Amino acid sequence: MRIAYVLNEAFNNIRRNGLVVLGAVLAVFVSLFLTFGTLIFGEIARVNTERWQEDVRVIGFLRTDFREVDALRAEIENWEEVDKVIYFSPTEALAEARELFKDDPRQLQIIEDEPSIIPASLRVRPVDLNEYDTIKQRLTNSPGISDVISADEAVQQIAAIRDGLRVFFWVLAVALGVAAVALIANTIHMAIYARREELEIMHLVGASNWFVRTPFLIEGVVEGVLGSGLAVATGIGLYNLARDRLADLPEFINLTIDNAFLLRWGMLMVAFGAVVGIIGSGISLAVHKYVRT
Amino acid sequence: MIRLHNVTKVYDRDVVAVREVGLEVAKGEFVFLVGPSGSGKSTLLRLMMREERPDTGEVWVAGKHASSLPSWKVPHLRRSIGTVFQDFKLLPNKSVYENVSFALEVTGRSRHVIRNQVPQVLKLVGLSNKADRQPRQLSGGEQQRVSIARAFVNRPLILLADEPTGNLDPATSVGIMRILDRINRTGTTVVMATHDHAIVDAMRRRVVQLDEGRVIRDQRSGAYEIRVQSNVAQPAEPEELLAEVEEEIEADEPLPEESVASSSDETGKAALPDEGPALPAEELSGEGPEVAKPDEPEAQTS
Numbered sequence: 001m002r003i004a005y006v007l008n009e010a011f012n013n014i015r016r017n018g019l020v021v022l023g024a025v026l027a028v029f030v031s032l033f034l035t036f037g038t039l040i041f042g043e044i045a046r047v048n049t050e051r052w053q054e055d056v057r058v059i060g061f062l063r064t065d066f067r068e069v070d071a072l073r074a075e076i077e078n079w080e081e082v083d084k085v086i087y088f089s090p091t092e093a094l095a096e097a098r099e100l101f102k103d104d105p106r107q108l109q110i111i112e113d114e115p116s117i118i119p120a121s122l123r124v125r126p127v128d129l130n131e132y133d134t135i136k137q138r139l140t141n142s143p144g145i146s147d148v149i150s151a152d153e154a155v156q157q158i159a160a161i162r163d164g165l166r167v168f169f170w171v172l173a174v175a176l177g178v179a180a181v182a183l184i185a186n187t188i189h190m191a192i193y194a195r196r197e198e199l200e201i202m203h204l205v206g207a208s209n210w211f212v213r214t215p216f217l218i219e220g221v222v223e224g225v226l227g228s229g230l231a232v233a234t235g236i237g238l239y240n241l242a243r244d245r246l247a248d249l250p251e252f253i254n255l256t257i258d259n260a261f262l263l264r265w266g267m268l269m270v271a272f273g274a275v276v277g278i279i280g281s282g283i284s285l286a287v288h289k290y291v292r293t
Numbered sequence: 294m295i296r297l298h299n300v301t302k303v304y305d306r307d308v309v310a311v312r313e314v315g316l317e318v319a320k321g322e323f324v325f326l327v328g329p330s331g332s333g334k335s336t337l338l339r340l341m342m343r344e345e346r347p348d349t350g351e352v353w354v355a356g357k358h359a360s361s362l363p364s365w366k367v368p369h370l371r372r373s374i375g376t377v378f379q380d381f382k383l384l385p386n387k388s389v390y391e392n393v394s395f396a397l398e399v400t401g402r403s404r405h406v407i408r409n410q411v412p413q414v415l416k417l418v419g420l421s422n423k424a425d426r427q428p429r430q431l432s433g434g435e436q437q438r439v440s441i442a443r444a445f446v447n448r449p450l451i452l453l454a455d456e457p458t459g460n461l462d463p464a465t466s467v468g469i470m471r472i473l474d475r476i477n478r479t480g481t482t483v484v485m486a487t488h489d490h491a492i493v494d495a496m497r498r499r500v501v502q503l504d505e506g507r508v509i510r511d512q513r514s515g516a517y518e519i520r521v522q523s524n525v526a527q528p529a530e531p532e533e534l535l536a537e538v539e540e541e542i543e544a545d546e547p548l549p550e551e552s553v554a555s556s557s558d559e560t561g562k563a564a565l566p567d568e569g570p571a572l573p574a575e576e577l578s579g580e581g582p583e584v585a586k587p588d589e590p591e592a593q594t595s
Contacts (some may be wrong), residue, residue: 205447208365
């Protein structure tokens with residue numbers, strides 16, 4: 001009876017103030033959507049840059065006629081800016097090429113027709129990310145190396161974009177989060193004001209404080225959860241859309257992130273929405289005389 | 294039932310609403326608080342319902358030390374107090390029935406209790422046939438009866454009424470007073486602030502007169518003004534009024550004899566309702582005498 005009554009009151013409030021409630025829900029939505037988007041983007045960036053940072057290599061392709069591979073490798077490994085050198089044999093290179101072009105039958109056909117066009121290579125891991133240029137330079141001048149490529153620019157770009165966007169989005173998300181709390185507080189404030197006569201009578205006849213306040217808390221939580229639920233759904237939806245649409249990105253960018261990550265952070269976002277709702281209605285309940293005895 | 298000891302209440306630092314008031318109201322008493330506007334009547338009532346705390350002094354209500362009661366315990370105290378106001382304080386978008394059941398719902402009573410109690414109390418105030426009306430479809434007197442029903446549906450120990458007839462014409466006021474009297478007869482203590490000379494003079498109950506926050510008179514079966522006391526003859530006005538009223542509400546018995554005759558009787562107890570026929574129940578709602586017995590078990594526990 002009591003629970004049913006309290007819930008009923010909460011949903012009646014929401015119904016009566018549709019437009020104001022919508023505003024609060026949208027504020028929570030925008031704020032948490034940006035937060036969730038930032039998280040997803042950050043995770044994609046982390047997954048990608050981490051792979052590069054662990055693995056990052058300057059690749060020196062070897063001339064097919066070069067024979068003193070072991071000597072060269074030993075020499076490069078002695079360079080002080082180099083951490084490790086891996087020899088990638090033609091067989092391994094071919095396997096990698098098959099993997100890289102598995103979605104591209106024409107390229108694959110070319111490789112299969114003439115496997116020797118895939119050269120062996122030395123893959124160099126620098127001690128420090130800043131040593132790329134030196135390594136590139138020295139590798140280019142080494143004997144037996146036909147061509148040098150590195151992933152440094154892409155990696156640095158990703159990292160820079162990631163850091164910039166992170167700051168921007170977090171500032172925006174925090175500002176909008178505060179706005180969301182304020183808008184929920186305002187919604188609850190209006191709901192309290194609209195029902196002040198009823199609340200006054202409730203106090204007069206001896207309704208307990210929790211009985212008077214709980215419907216407003218529930219209203220705040222419902223608004224927070226609606227907004228955050230929408231934000232998470234939209235975030236996941238857009239992420240999936242983007243992943244499918246951007247399948248043609250350069251192969252070194254990996255858009256796939258763990259479903260467990262999405263699930264974990266999605267649930268945390270919804271919980272956070274509930275907290276935003278509680279804080280918002282809590283502020284309103286704390287300042288409003290109609291809900292106090 | 295209610296005890297105020299040396300109570301002072303000051304608003305805004307320098308407006309003294311109540312000054313060193315001591316007052317004791319026994320269980321089952323009917324007390325009028327009279328005095329000009331601003332004399333502190335409403336403040337006294339607000340102190341009793343713990344809407345206000347005194348600045349000094351102590352207030353006991355229904356066995357509880359109201360002046361020091363923590364606010365989370367106030368709801369519990371309020372359940373033993375019914376309150377009636379000049380402006381009725383009804384919810385305009387709820388029916389008569391819902392307005393009354395609201396008081397039970399928000400204090401968490403079961404549906405069963407609500408279905409039982411609400412019709413009973415509506416019968417008591419004579420509004421059984423208007424349970425589905427909205428307040429705006431009712432006259433002022435009927436609205437006040439709804440608000441009394443709401444105040445009484447919890448079977449409170451105490452009923453506090455702040456000028457319940459202030460917005461009503463004299464005839465309607467008498468109807469309201471009959472209901473309050475009846476509620477008083479169930480053992481409920483009634484404290485009523487009023488400006489209404491006619492009612493006070495006709496009812497002959499205890500009168501506490503306030504002036505500038507002080508109690509200047511506390512008299513058993515008193516009249517509104519002290520000079521009435523010295524006059525042997527009752528002023529004409531109330532009598533005329535009552536005659537008029539009786540025609541209108543088709544009451545077949547006048548108000549109790551002693552209300553006129555015992556104007557010099559200061560022993561008090563003699564004027565209490567058990568003595569005379571006073572206000573027969575059946576004329577209130579016209580619904581038969583059995584209505585006069587709202588069960589009162591809750592009212593007995595204190």
